[in-house]
Structure formats: C-alpha cells, structure tokens
Amino acid sequence: MPPPAVVTGTGHAPIRRATTPDRRILPMTIKVFGHKSPDTDSTGSPLIWAWYLSEIKGTPAEAVLLGTPNTEAAFMLDRWGFEQPTIIEDVAAGAPVVVVDTNNPAELPAGINDADLQQIIDHHRLVGGLETKGPIDIRIEPVACTATIMWKMIGKDMAQAPTAIKGAMLSCILSDTLEFRSPTTTQEDKAVAHALADELGIDIPSYAAEMFAAKSDVSAFSDAELLRMDSKAYEVGGTKFRVSVLETTSPGTVLDRKASLMETMPTVASEDGVDQVLLFVVDILNEESTLLVPNDLVRDVASRSFAAEAAGNTVLLPGVVSRKKQIIPNLKV
Amino acid sequence: MPPPAVVTGTGHAPIRRATTPDRRILPMTIKVFGHKSPDTDSTGSPLIWAWYLSEIKGTPAEAVLLGTPNTEAAFMLDRWGFEQPTIIEDVAAGAPVVVVDTNNPAELPAGINDADLQQIIDHHRLVGGLETKGPIDIRIEPVACTATIMWKMIGKDMAQAPTAIKGAMLSCILSDTLEFRSPTTTQEDKAVAHALADELGIDIPSYAAEMFAAKSDVSAFSDAELLRMDSKAYEVGGTKFRVSVLETTSPGTVLDRKASLMETMPTVASEDGVDQVLLFVVDILNEESTLLVPNDLVRDVASRSFAAEAAGNTVLLPGVVSRKKQIIPNLKV
Numbered sequence: 001m002p003p004p005a006v007v008t009g010t011g012h013a014p015i016r017r018a019t020t021p022d023r024r025i026l027p028m029t030i031k032v033f034g035h036k037s038p039d040t041d042s043t044g045s046p047l048i049w050a051w052y053l054s055e056i057k058g059t060p061a062e063a064v065l066l067g068t069p070n071t072e073a074a075f076m077l078d079r080w081g082f083e084q085p086t087i088i089e090d091v092a093a094g095a096p097v098v099v100v101d102t103n104n105p106a107e108l109p110a111g112i113n114d115a116d117l118q119q120i121i122d123h124h125r126l127v128g129g130l131e132t133k134g135p136i137d138i139r140i141e142p143v144a145c146t147a148t149i150m151w152k153m154i155g156k157d158m159a160q161a162p163t164a165i166k167g168a169m170l171s172c173i174l175s176d177t178l179e180f181r182s183p184t185t186t187q188e189d190k191a192v193a194h195a196l197a198d199e200l201g202i203d204i205p206s207y208a209a210e211m212f213a214a215k216s217d218v219s220a221f222s223d224a225e226l227l228r229m230d231s232k233a234y235e236v237g238g239t240k241f242r243v244s245v246l247e248t249t250s251p252g253t254v255l256d257r258k259a260s261l262m263e264t265m266p267t268v269a270s271e272d273g274v275d276q277v278l279l280f281v282v283d284i285l286n287e288e289s290t291l292l293v294p295n296d297l298v299r300d301v302a303s304r305s306f307a308a309e310a311a312g313n314t315v316l317l318p319g320v321v322s323r324k325k326q327i328i329p330n331l332k333v
Numbered sequence: 334m335p336p337p338a339v340v341t342g343t344g345h346a347p348i349r350r351a352t353t354p355d356r357r358i359l360p361m362t363i364k365v366f367g368h369k370s371p372d373t374d375s376t377g378s379p380l381i382w383a384w385y386l387s388e389i390k391g392t393p394a395e396a397v398l399l400g401t402p403n404t405e406a407a408f409m410l411d412r413w414g415f416e417q418p419t420i421i422e423d424v425a426a427g428a429p430v431v432v433v434d435t436n437n438p439a440e441l442p443a444g445i446n447d448a449d450l451q452q453i454i455d456h457h458r459l460v461g462g463l464e465t466k467g468p469i470d471i472r473i474e475p476v477a478c479t480a481t482i483m484w485k486m487i488g489k490d491m492a493q494a495p496t497a498i499k500g501a502m503l504s505c506i507l508s509d510t511l512e513f514r515s516p517t518t519t520q521e522d523k524a525v526a527h528a529l530a531d532e533l534g535i536d537i538p539s540y541a542a543e544m545f546a547a548k549s550d551v552s553a554f555s556d557a558e559l560l561r562m563d564s565k566a567y568e569v570g571g572t573k574f575r576v577s578v579l580e581t582t583s584p585g586t587v588l589d590r591k592a593s594l595m596e597t598m599p600t601v602a603s604e605d606g607v608d609q610v611l612l613f614v615v616d617i618l619n620e621e622s623t624l625l626v627p628n629d630l631v632r633d634v635a636s637r638s639f640a641a642e643a644a645g646n647t648v649l650l651p652g653v654v655s656r657k658k659q660i661i662p663n664l665k666v
Contacts, residue, residue: 117459124468125464125465125466125467125468126450126464126465126469126471128461128462128463129462130459130461131458131459131460131461132458132459134658135456135457135458135473135474135475135517135657136458136459136475137473137474137475138459138471138473138474139472139473140469140472141468141470141471142467142468142469142470184468324467324468325468329466329467
C-alpha cells in the first residue's frame with residue numbers, strides 16, 4: 001500500500017509555539033511546501049516532512065505544492081505510489097506552515113509573511129525577506145539537497161519510514177546532485193543516497209537514468225513553460241534576470257527549439273517583471289551547459305561572467321551544471 | 334590558566350565554501366560576533382564558538398564584540414578568566430564572519446552583507462534582511478539561549494571544553510532565562526544548564542544571584558546609556574520603537590531615575606532615528622515589569638498591548654519579563 005500524499009496524525013503539536021494564538025477548536029493541519037515551479041526536491045521534501053511531523057511527531061501535517069510538479073517530480077510521485085499533493089495558490093493569515101527547499105519570499109505564496117511560519121529547512125543561500133513574529137526553527141546547511149538534511153534530522157526514526165518516503169528521499173538527492181555530478185554534492189549527500197539505495201535495493205545508475213529521461217521529456221511544454229520551469233529571479237548590478245535552467249540528458253531536443261525559445265523571452269520577461277531571461281540548457285551526462293544568446297546583453301553576460309565568447313546565438317560552458325554554485329555567484333553584467 | 338579571549342588554530346578551514354575566492358596567502362581568521370550592545374549571550378557565545386572552530390574544527394577563529402559588554406557580561410568574563418574580546422566597528426568586504434545570537438542586520442555591522450557570512454546560530458524570530466552570495470549554514474531554534482544550541486551542536490566534543498567555556502555557557506543560559514524564570518525557557522535550556530552546573534560544581538541560585546547583582550549595578554551609566562543598553566529596534570503600524578529592557582534585581586535603583594530617563598528619551602529617539610523609546614524595567618525576582626509612560630503614545634501602547642492602564646507615569650505589568658515572547662509579539666499602537 002503506498003502511503004497517501006496527504007497524511008494526518010493526531011495529538012499535540014510539539015513545534016507550535018506557546019505564544020501562537022489559537023482561536024480554533026480543532027488543531028490546524030500544518031501545510032508543508034517547497035518553492036513555486038516544484039522540482040523533485042520541492043515535491044518530495046514536503047512529503048517526507050509531512051510524514052515525519054504526522055507519523056513520528058504526532059503533529060497533523062499535509063504536503064502541498066505551489067504549482068504543477070515537473071516531469072521528473074511527477075515520475076517520482078508515480079514510481080513510489082504517491083498521489084499528487086494538492087496545489088495551493090496562497091496561504092491564509094495565521095495558518096501554520098513549514099517551508100522547505102527555499103527561503104526566498106519571491107518563490108513562496110504572497111501571504112507567507114502573514115502566515116504562522118513555524119519552520120524552514122533549506123540548503124540555499126540566504127535571500128532575506130522572510131520574517132516571523134516569534135521564534136522559529138530553522139535549519140539551513142550547505143549540502144546539495146533538502147532531503148539530506150531531513151535524513152539527519154529524522155535520525156533513528158528513519159527506521160520507521162515507509163519505502164515510499166525512502167524512495168522520495170533518494171529521488172530528491174539524485175535529482176539535486178544530478179547523480180553526484182553537480183559541484184554542490186557533498187559527502188553527506190552521497191552517503192545518505194547510497195544508504196537509502198542499499199536499503200531499497202535500487203541500482204542508482206539505472207534509476208537515475210529513468211529520472212533524467214523523465215525530466216528530459218519536455219515535448220508537452222510550450223516555450224514559455226520551458227522558460228519558467230526551473231527558474232529563479234536574480235538581480236545583479238540593477239538588472240533583473242530570470243535565471244532558468246533545463247537539466248536534460250537530451251540537450252538537442254531543447255536546442256532544436258532555440259529560435260522560438262528566444263522569440264518568447266521578451267514576452268516572458270515582460271510578464272514576469274524582469275529585464276532578461278537567461279536559459280541554460282544543462283547537459284547532465286556531458287556536464288556542460290549551453291546558454292542561449294538572443295542579444296548583446298546576454299552576450300556581455302556570457303563574456304563577463306564566464307569568460308566565454310558566444311559564437312552565433314549560443315555559447316557552450318564546459319563544466320557548468322549548477323545554478324547555485326556556478327551560475328548565480330558568477331553572474332555579472 | 335584561563336584560555337585567551339582570542340584563540341587561533343591551524344589547518345584547513347572546513348566551513349569555508351569551495352567557491353569563496355581566496356586572494357590571500359594566509360587563511361583569514363573568522364570573526365565570530367553577536368549583536369550590538371552585547372549582553373552575556375552575545376559576549377559568551379562568540380567565545381564558545383571561536384573555541385569550537387579553532388580548537389575542535391581546526392579553523393582559525395576569533396571572538397569579537399560590537400560594543401562594550403554590559404555589566405553582567407563583564408562579570409562573566411572576569412569570573413571565568415577571559416580577557417575582554419576586541420571591540421570592532423565594522424567588517425571588511427569579503428571577510429569571513431560567523432554571526433551568533435541575532436539574525437537582524439540592524440544589530441550588526443553596516444558591512445555585514447558584503448562580508449563572507451558563513452554561519453548563523455541564533456534563537457530569535459526571523460527578521461529578514463541578511464543575505465549571502467552562496468549557500469550558508471544556519472541553525473535557529475526556539476530555545477532561550479544561543480549557548481544551548483551550541484551545546485547540542487558541539488555534542489561529544491564538549492568533553493574537551495575547558496572550564497571557562499563551560500562557565501560561559503552556563504552564564505549565557507542563566508542570563509537569557511533569568512534563571513529559568515523567563516517564559517522563553519525550554520526543557521533543553523534547563524537540562525543543559527543543570528548538566529554544566531553539576532560538572533562545574535556551581536550552585537545555580539547563588540551564582541545567578543551574583544550575575545544579576547552585577548547586571549543591576551547600573552550606577553556608572555548615564556540615562557542615555559541605560560536607554561540603549563539592551564535595546565531592539567521594532568516597527569509596528571508605521572511607528573518605530575526602540576524597545577529597551579533593563580533586567581534588574583533592584584528596580585527601585587532604576588525607577589529612582591525615571592524623571593531624567595523620560596527627559597532623555599526624545600533625544601535618544603531622535604539620534605537613533607526612531608519615534609519613541611519604550612523602557613521596561615524588568616524585576617527579575619518578582620517577575621514583573623514597569624513600563625515608563627512619558628506621553629500619551631506610550632499610554633496608548635500600554636493600553637492596547639497589555640490592557641494595562643497607566644497610573645501616573647509608570648504602569649506595572651505583572652508576569653511580563655520577556656521582550657521576545659511577551660513584549661514584541663503583543664506590541665500595538
């Protein structure tokens with residue numbers, strides 16, 4: 001029996017603060033969610049943590065999503081027998097929430113700072129902007145994946161985790177590390193993934209290949225959807241970018257569409273209130289990226305950020321696979 | 334032999350990120366500091382963590398202060414044989430720093446967001462505003478004291494901690510919990526304090542009485558210094574407050590000066606760019622506060638926030654001892 005995507009428990013809520021005003025008769029179920037445009041980690045980590053809060057800590061909790069999961073995340077849900085969690089638009093004022101896999105208000109519901117934010121578990125740079133009225137529980141560590149931190153926090157209670165929860169954890173780590181190829185990968189991420197794969201009897205290379213094939217199947221998506229699929233807003237030197245990556249084992253499939261992708265960039269940029277979309281097509285297996293170069297602004301960005309001169313309307317960036325470690329920290333205009 | 338306040342170690346710096354540009358031949362010593370107007374936790378926790386980084390992790394680190402320690406913190410330094418750490422004005426761009434006991438940029442050096450912020454250990458509400466260029470290590474937990482979190486993070490390596498480090502930890506916890514009277518106190522804070530006191534052979538009630546007597550000796554301070562001594566900026570409903578507390582076992586000593594304290598408030602408010610100073614004189618032993626009421630704005634704050642009607646120019650708030658749990662979350666104008 002797969003566990004339901006929505007798990008609820010009973011009893012006292014240990015992470016609710018004593019000062020939280022409780023105007024309700026029944027305890028509110030804590031909503032656990034990751035970032036908008038959910039990838040595998042932002043889909044799997046809420047399921048893992050909602051299980052832990054509900055089943056181990058006795059705190060009613062429910063995993064939800066802030067958008068449609070990407071194709072790899074959808075594969076993960078199906079492979080391990082989860083129903084797709086409910087997609088929510090916003091959170092109510094005062095509603096108890098736990099945020100995982102981000103600390104960036106731009107990637108969270110508009111009402112996040114009026115919700116009762118009880119906990120953050122994340123592995124990204126500190127963005128600033130989130131705030132709480134009372135003390136909070138935060139764990140942010142420079143590892144590759146939220147699930148790796150959760151594995152440590154759950155500790156010996158992992159012995160009680162159902163197969164599906166372990167499968168979600170393994171999927172999150174393989175996804176965020178690109179099967180240990182990303183320079184964000186730490187020894188901790190590797191050790192946790194190997195321990196989980198052993199317990200589950202999963203062959204990592206073949207399972208990762210299935211995941212990446214699912215992620216690479218982007219035929220169903222419009223150009224605008226591809227430009228927004230795995231995207232972070234980032235401002236540098238007064239210029240606002242949407243920094244999009246498409247991790248794929250089949251870069252040619254995406255690059256065949258480069259003309260229409262570049263034509264769609266101004267519309268997406270305008271609708272999303274940024275100056276320019278940057279699309280990096282990440283070739284997972286060959287560990288390199290191709291940046292689309294629609295104009296001189298992006299040509300200059302490529303030159304100043306990566307010392308790479310564009311030939312035509314693309315530029316190849318050997319070794320660049322991580323937005324977090326290699327793209328964002330180097331971005332210059 | 335007391336340990337020096339400035340401790341340095343050798344060898345590789347494990348918490349430095351691989352992406353940190355290192356333009357220097359020698360490794361930079363990490364500066365560890367708490368908030369401005371340092372109290373016991375913001376003086377002791379940097380010493381504890383600099384010891385841990387230097388002596389256990391082999392990462393050169395130095396505790397520094399962002400101002401003169403208060404009288405209780407000075408007592409703690411003297412009692413356990415520490416030299417007073419260096420007081421710094423600002424941090425250099427790119428300098429490696431660890432922040433403890435705050436996550437509020439207003440309580441930190443002006444250059445904090447250009448420094449190489451590597452780690453935050455704290456127990457306050459999330460304020461927002463700090464940001465980093467790369468992944469970071471953050472541990473924020475809703476306990477009463479930073480030292481309690483450090484005790485857990487150091488784990489079995491506590492066996493190697495010198496007496497002075499254990500003494501600083503115990504002092505931090507007794508200070509932040511007001512000897513377990515504050516509602517911020519958790520079972521974890523209590524358990525850690527009792528374990529440390531047992532190891533050190535310290536009688537908690539008599540040691541806490543010495544600490545609180547030191548904190549209560551405010552005769553050397555001007556009115557303006559008292560108003561700024563333990564103070565947090567907080568804005569509510571568009572009005573900016575400096576929310577000051579004076580924890581004392583001798584409230585009469587402070588309240589004897591209430592006329593000149595209230596006269597000094599407008600000058601301090603103006604110099605510090607806030608609308609009003611709120612001074613809560615916290616009677617540690619009787620677990621109550623007296624709020625000075627210099628004008629109708631504060632009279633209204635007392636009424637709306639605590640349902641307390643001022644008689645004359647003070648108002649007694651029974652049971653109110655914690656700015657974090659009882660004052661800030663309730664503040665209304």
